Amino acid sequence: MLKVVYKPHFNDSPTNPARCFYKEGIIEINRSAYDLLTPYQQKFVLQHEIGHYVNQNRNEIEADRYALSKLALKEPNSLYNYAKSVERIAKQPTRIQQAKIDAVKKAAEDGSEYARSLLANADGSECKPSKNNLLILIIVITLIIVLLWKILKK
Ligand SMILES: [Zn+2]
Numbered sequence: 001m002l003k004v005v006y007k008p009h010f011n012d013s014p015t016n017p018a019r020c021f022y023k024e025g026i027i028e029i030n031r032s033a034y035d036l037l038t039p040y041q042q043k044f045v046l047q048h049e050i051g052h053y054v055n056q057n058r059n060e061i062e063a064d065r066y067a068l069s070k071l072a073l074k075e076p077n078s079l080y081n082y083a084k085s086v087e088r089i090a091k092q093p094t095r096i097q098q099a100k101i102d103a104v105k106k107a108a109e110d111g112s113e114y115a116r117s118l119l120a121n122a123d124g125s126e127c128k129p130s131k132n133n134l135l136i137l138i139i140v141i142t143l144i145i146v147l148l149w150k151i152l153k154k
Contacts, residue, residue, distance in 0.1 A: 003025060004046075007031065017042075020053055044081075045089065047070045061099075064090075067082070
């Protein structure tokens, strides 16, 4: 059974808001760092530590993903706040980058066309010129031809 223990501070890692002893099923909260976080960030930290326990490993990205699965789309701005939480708490740039990609993937799953287009381009599919751009190009070329014709006719 998972147990949450609140400590006034962590002597060995004063800025770390929480940690999980996943084999023992103990989450320790460092009040001096945890209390400085926003309510969403606190929820994220707790779910991240639960993720270590559920996954039974130290993998930070997997723990982040567990938190995302619990918090995504449950309240306004949850995906933005998720990415911001990881940015605030994580030290590794790869973990922060992955959190942003995972948040965009969630948005795409939720039906965001913009998120889908971002992922389509990120996956290497070619960015084709849109029909609107092509139309504007044709109009501009036509105007140039008409203008040249009028100038040369004089
Ligand atoms: Zn962790």
